[in-house]
Amino acid sequence: MAGAYDDRDGVIWMDGELVNWRDAKVHILTHGLHYGSSVFEGERAYNGKIFKSREHSERLLKSGEYMDIPIPYSVDEIEAAKEEVLTASGLQNAYVRAVCWRGSGDDMGVASARNPVRMAVAAWEWGAYYGDAKFKGAKLDIAKWKRPSPETIPCFAKAAGLYMICTMSKHAAEAKGCSDAMMLDYRGYVAEATGANLFFVKDGEVHTPKPDCFLNGITRQTVVGMLQERGVTVIERHIMPEELEGFEQCWLTGTAAEVTPVGQIGDYTFEVGALARDIAESYEKLVRA
Template structure:
């Protein structure tokens, strides 16, 4: 594949479709300097974006957390996504909506007078973790921690919150892992760099309480599916030592979908029947 800035196609930018290579911003864009940016990752299956309106609503909410007002409604953002998909001829694709403070009268920490801009792009994308969808991902443990809600708006899907994700994933990949698991500021198990995490023990599912990280839309969907199957789901604080006692593990996220985990650092997990069942059920749901 060519670089992401050098492709044929269309990107929706500030109310209109533009040529891919023309979707540019100025070097003095506020978001480039101060991380005043929020985004969503979504997947389109068979011509339908899974839970698209929920993602658009969360995008607007994330912007509000960062004191930004996106000048487009949920309905207008949805229309932009489908216009972009149609222009590129895609029925199965990853969709990226991103809003940011652009260049304007302010170029400092304060940027109240700068416009909030919006773009919607997409690309055709397979399994985020490659063959881990079948074999199970191998995950390291990050030396960084998810921050306290007193330090940053942790429930926003904000670009600045992902810097430690990039650093942690690079370090994990250098060590032969696919991803990295974060603990939170208190030392509890939190999430991976772009996915929530679930564990299985004695037929019950345990997942970290999302009180200092994003409560993913895929996470919420999977919890609902498990409950519909009559499986008990326990949302709680999980201590790192408990990893040794869990039997199965999987990740959830728009990019990850439902991906089994076979290893976290020195702990090994079975890619078992419940993991495979929920992965299959999720695949069926998003394509229905």
């Protein structure tokens, strides 16, 4: 499938039924468009099965709770909707997007309690998020925007509004010829990329930022478990940016990114080493098992 995302063949699940892809529309005064009252999940299906699907559905509901968006579907109903979309699309390997938002209704100010909460699920073919970076290592900029304090935003929700600074940071990175950007948190510690978590290797041990003000990704948790099963020491801690000089390898994790080695962050360089390649290959096997 190719072309603009509003002009494709296929179907999208919306509010309990499948509709033609081109007819999956909302009104211009939809609250989510104006105020960011939206949460979502990004998932991947491999050989017709969504990897850790139920965990994604559970997190979607949790994000709704964080954002005061009462999603009117259960985990089982969300699971059924995703399965219906995959079956109707005929796709075996696909990216799956489930999204919930405050729709248009009686409210059009900041408050929106009287507006209905709507939901949609779409699936499409989507290859490697960083292109050939999976083989040669991605190049990252260092963003000027920082992940905010948990006192300022519901940082553990996968919410649309929290990605505004990610979009700006990635645009700036791409303008410099980079694939993505590394973001620091409000304290100056290394946090994450714009849509993926970070891992570093030093002296056979793996160091990863402590997710205390950003999303603890499902892929991140999966990779931590894989490393521990191999007997590799994983240290979750606060990492200062100047420490990057001493790390040997680096990789990104995320549903879209999967496991992608990193070759450069700003002026710091890393080898696409054995552990990074092993985890990337092992993750690929795991999701297709």
